[in-house]
Amino acid sequence: MAVILWILAIAGGFWVYTDYQASGSLTGKAYYETCWELKTKTKGFAEPTPSTPYQAGQWKQCEPVARRAVFASGLIFAGRETGEDYDRLRGACPDSYSEVPMAGIFYLYVNDTEAAGGVSGIDGALPATWSLSHWAAKRWPRCSAERENQGYPKVIEKNDGTFAWEKPCSKCK
Numbered sequence: 001m002a003v004i005l006w007i008l009a010i011a012g013g014f015w016v017y018t019d020y021q022a023s024g025s026l027t028g029k030a031y032y033e034t035c036w037e038l039k040t041k042t043k044g045f046a047e048p049t050p051s052t053p054y055q056a057g058q059w060k061q062c063e064p065v066a067r068r069a070v071f072a073s074g075l076i077f078a079g080r081e082t083g084e085d086y087d088r089l090r091g092a093c094p095d096s097y098s099e100v101p102m103a104g105i106f107y108l109y110v111n112d113t114e115a116a117g118g119v120s121g122i123d124g125a126l127p128a129t130w131s132l133s134h135w136a137a138k139r140w141p142r143c144s145a146e147r148e149n150q151g152y153p154k155v156i157e158k159n160d161g162t163f164a165w166e167k168p169c170s171k172c173k
Helices: 002-022 028-041 053-059 062-072 084-092 105-115 128-139 143-149
Strands: 155-157 163-165
Touching: 028 053, 028 062, 028 105, 028 128, 062 105, 062 128, 062 155, 084 143, 105 128
Parallel strands: none
Antiparallel strands: 155 163
């Protein structure tokens, strides 16, 4: 029994470590506060000037961490294609043209979290990717299933930090 508990502790520690790395070493609360500050200081298309190098590094994490978490949840962004399948996809998934701000998906997370009164419960203590995944799954609960039903592969992060289909996408143009 002790060996099983030890293995579970090691696996849990590894999960937390890797998720914190994917989160830019930010907890859900720290991520929300950092990205809320970036959002409130951004005016129009001009990027705000960070007051410290540490702040600059944190602000650069807002969009990549959000995309990493959203795509890891199996979500994809719907486009402007027409047809019944695309309409169902747009109904279940975030619309990249009308719903997602030009500044990024993290703006939606910050707006929703602010409207909810901030980060609550365990979301604040766990890695930011967990908090964002939890938010995305609540906001678009049918997206991953609809993506799978229509035969779209998951979007993954490549080694160079870009995002691409996990495998070739026959439906993609």
